Amino acid sequence: MTRRIRTAVFISGRGSNMQSLVHAAKAKDYPADIVLVISNRPEATGLEFARANGITAIAVDHKLYGKDRAAFEGELHKILLEHKIELVCLAGFMRLMTADFVNRWAGRMLNIHPALLPAYKGLHTHERALADGVAQHGCTVHFVVPEMDEGPVILQRAVPVLPDDTPETLSARVLEQEHIAYPAALAQVAKSRL
Ligand code: GRF
Numbered sequence: 001m002t003r004r005i006r007t008a009v010f011i012s013g014r015g016s017n018m019q020s021l022v023h024a025a026k027a028k029d030y031p032a033d034i035v036l037v038i039s040n041r042p043e044a045t046g047l048e049f050a051r052a053n054g055i056t057a058i059a060v061d062h063k064l065y066g067k068d069r070a071a072f073e074g075e076l077h078k079i080l081l082e083h084k085i086e087l088v089c090l091a092g093f094m095r096l097m098t099a100d101f102v103n104r105w106a107g108r109m110l111n112i113h114p115a116l117l118p119a120y121k122g123l124h125t126h127e128r129a130l131a132d133g134v135a136q137h138g139c140t141v142h143f144v145v146p147e148m149d150e151g152p153v154i155l156q157r158a159v160p161v162l163p164d165d166t167p168e169t170l171s172a173r174v175l176e177q178e179h180i181a182y183p184a185a186l187a188q189v190a191k192s193r194l
Contacts (some may be wrong), residue, residue: 002029005190008036008085010076010093015039015046016175017091017112017182022053024183032190036083038076040095056083062095073101086193089186090144099146109144110189112182114174116140116156121149126167126174137161137170139178141185155185 007025009018018037025034037050042059050057058079065072072095080088090111102109115125117140129137138158145151157177161170 003194004031004033005086005193006035006084007032007087007089007186007190008038008080008083009034009050009089009091011037011039011044011046011091012041012094013044013046013092015044015049015091017178018046018089019049020179020183021089021091021186022050022055024187030183030187030190031194032087032186036079036085038079040072040093069098070100073098077101077104087186087190089182091182096148097144097146102144102146105144107143110141110154110182110185111144111149111151112178112185113140113142113149114171114178116158117142117149117153124167126171129161130165130167130170133161135161137174139174139181141181154188155181157181 009021011018022034024030025032034055037047037055037057039047039059040062042061047057047059060075062072086108088105088109116138120128136158138156140156141154143151143154157180159173159177
């Protein structure tokens, strides 16, 4: 069996992007192997999906660490080392990381954001895009740097904004593209590390 890059996915909720990565990694020639899923919310439905697919799934409840972000991240880092993780994919992971943690994983941590960065950093991207009346919206996979939703872009996919769009219809159209973009971006990064 050819070597594949050991990859962890961080989630906070439904984990549909994580699921798209797991599905893509089932192909024999996919250059990354999803070996670990971590959620900061123990109730995240994505954890069950991961376990059902034979992937180690661990909850690290950020609430147990109070304001001590370094301790929370220390636990994440320890688990990543234990599992010999080489790449981390943030997929709907709703915690901001300290510069310390991000820098430890510089060039080895990816994120997906539901907008065409640098447009619409932060939350509620679909609502804001609709309010501005833009013609195009989309998603971005990028390397994570200490500044939120910045960092080198790996891949973007655009969708049209239609006249009768609501935040829900627009977000569904973007999500479809996220599920194509993330597996493609991870493949690109993993291949370059083999
Ligand atoms: C996605 O829209 C992603 O771009 C954003 O949060 C959402 C997570 O969805 N960061 P899911 O948990 O992957 O289904």
